[in-house]
Amino acid sequence: CIPKKLMHQAALLGEAIEDAAAYGWDVGAVEGAKPKHSWERLVAAVQRHVKDLNAGNVQQLKSKEVTYYNAFASFTGERTLRCVGPGGEEITLTADAFVLAPGGRPRYPDIPGAKEHCISSDDVFGLASPPGKTLVVGASYVALECAGFLHGLGSEVAVMMRSIPLRGFDEQMAILITADMERRGVTFL
Template identity: 25%
Template sequence: KMLSKIQLKSTYLTNFQRAYFSRMANVSPDAKVYDCVVIGGGSGGMGAGRKAAALGKKVALIENKKLGGTCVNVGCVPKKVMLNLASYVEEAQLFRDYGVRGTENMSIDWKHFKQQRDGYVARLNGIYANNLKNSGIDFFQGTASFENANEVVTSEGAKLAAEHIVVASGSSTNVPKFPGWEHCWTSDDVFKMEELPKSVVVLGGGYIGVEMSQILCGLGVKTSLVSRGLFVGMVDSEVVCVLLENMKKLGLD
């Protein structure tokens, strides 16, 4: 009798849940029902999901790659670690003025550095995963496709339904299709390189191109920067002049 009551209660809750979400169009009977489903585990998706969970909502989050988005994986975090290394290399060159010898033949163990940098990023990925768990958010690894306005299916076959679906999937790099473009890197690829190149040409005078070119040049890579239009167009012209002067002192073409 007790088992029957439990089964009856479970059936009642399921039916109640379906009735509550009956205004959702064509939801599959085997779909997991949430208040909110978030597609994308970057800054926007993580923020939206955790805020909804903090307000007492049942939340699921879907991410195809690593948690943290651009900033954690291929942006702010690994870039600033590389910038720190370039800064240390530049400062080491000044040691000669204080009588320190041996900096002329200094070299970078790139394999060791990359391992340390990637390990730091991996720890942040783990922190993001723990944040989801501690917030009571169900995490699904994979991509998501819409079945209808209120239901998505992950690449692993999980069916998720919700009245509110947040699309925070970010964007992808748009590479111009010119002859030989398939041999070029994007800024994402810089973080994958197994060794430092001897020389590099950076196309684009925006803030990403300027940052990357200065970092690579600071690491001893012969670097040229090509800008089609205004150089760092959103920055005041007086600041740009100082920036260009410092870049020339660094040895950047």
């Protein structure tokens, strides 16, 4: 996901600025001090980048004479698709073949209050201010990416997992990644 990558890059830049003074760079940071960061400017830059990228993708499709629909879709028959656009407008499409690119949607834990009191990995990219002290539920690569960039941007972060981190990935790498995150200050519960 591009917003996660941009937030991660911002966190890496902050770490590089911190380290730069020790190597002779005068970047306005005092050696050992944390550089200042503007969450608002980061969120605006991420949203602008994603908007520009999406517009470019739509333009490329149009240049290839591909009809693009930004809508929720469901099949109503073997070759029939019902689409509902962002404004509630409905259209029915019939074709021999469809290309559906739904993207993934975060799932909230099935516990009381989760939807009212939690933010998803998608929500974090539009927050008006940094989330501050954060509990990340789960240890998938998405969860660990979010935990890593939030910590790198100054939030106190804990990761709550039920068993092993990065299930399905190389176990040794998962151990190295979580050990590095712990060394940097992320807590694992």
